[in-house]
Amino acid sequence: MKNLQxxxxxxxxxxxxSWFREHLRGIxxxxxxxxxxxxxxxxxxxxxxLGLLSAPKGIHEASGxxxxxxxxxxxxxxxxxxxxxxxxxxxxWAARCGVLHTxxxxxxxxxxxxxxxxxxxxxxxxxVNLMTNTKLPALxxxxxxxxxxFKEGGVIFITELxxxxxRFHIAEQRAxxxxxxxxxxxxxx
Numbered sequence: 001m002k003n004l005q006x007x008x009x010x011x012x013x014x015x016x017x018s019w020f021r022e023h024l025r026g027i028x029x030x031x032x033x034x035x036x037x038x039x040x041x042x043x044x045x046x047x048x049x050l051g052l053l054s055a056p057k058g059i060h061e062a063s064g065x066x067x068x069x070x071x072x073x074x075x076x077x078x079x080x081x082x083x084x085x086x087x088x089x090x091x092x093w094a095a096r097c098g099v100l101h102t103x104x105x106x107x108x109x110x111x112x113x114x115x116x117x118x119x120x121x122x123x124x125x126x127x128v129n130l131m132t133n134t135k136l137p138a139l140x141x142x143x144x145x146x147x148x149x150f151k152e153g154g155v156i157f158i159t160e161l162x163x164x165x166x167r168f169h170i171a172e173q174r175a176x177x178x179x180x181x182x183x184x185x186x187x188x189x
Contacts, residue, residue: 014162014172014175015172015175015176015178016053016158016161016171016172016175017158019049019175019178020050020154020158023042023046023049024151024154026042027039027042027043027046027147027150028147030042031143031144031147034123036120036122036123036125036127036143037099037103037127039122039143039147040099040120040143040146041099041100043143043146043147043150044092044095044096044099044100045100046150046154047067047070047071047075047092047096047150048062048066048067048096049062050070050074050153050154050157051066051067051068051069051070051071052066052174053157053161053171053174053175054066054069054070054073054074054157054161054167054171055069056170057170064093067089067092067093067096068089068090068092068093069089070153070157071089071092071093072089073157074153074154074156074157075089075092075149075150075153076088076089078148078149078152078153079141079145079146079149080145081139081140081141082121082139082140082141082142083139083140085116085139087116087139087141088115090109090114090115091115091116091118091139092118093109093115094107094108094109094110094114094115094117094118095107095117095118095141097109098110098117098118105117105118105119105127105128105138110134110136111134113134113135113136115136116134116136116137116138116139117134117136117138117139118138118139118140118141119138119139119140119141120140120141120142120143121140121141121142121143122142122143122144123144126140
């Protein structure tokens with residue numbers, strides 16, 4: 001009979017802190033390799049994750065509300081568009097939906113005229129939708145600045161979590177489901 005074991009040698013402290021460090025490292029790798037869309041995917045999925053970790057007790061899934069709540073509290077004050085135009089958490093939610101679901105800046109909320117499309121700037125290049133036909137003008141966002149704002153907001157969020165044992169406990173329970181990466185060992189073939 002085979003015995004399957006999992007050997008994990010990862011984080012010894014907070015799973016949230018370890019995940020955040022790994023996520024930032026992944027974003028940096030994508031940025032340094034010139035992969036802006038991959039960096040965006042990691043940024044938006046990271047906001048999703050931190051939004052869920054920040055959610056009140058009883059919330060079990062990430063949602064538009066957990067995403068926008070986290071953006072409003074931890075991200076928007078550290079971020080501005082290229083033109084200095086106002087950016088909303090809902091604009092970012094729609095941008096996240098476009099990038100994650102269709103690799104575009106197009107979203108249902110944008111087509112309905114409820115949000116601005118987000119176009120990106122990255123190391124002198126622009127990621128735009130040449131076929132845009134929306135009611136509101138597009139907003140430009142520098143990908144590096146989004147990354148810096150995510151890091152700064154994440155540090156503040158984690159610091160606040162650590163200062164509130166109840167919130168930290170809830171978040172750590174949620175983080176208990178995060179992937180653990182290690183080696184699978186099969187014994188006794």
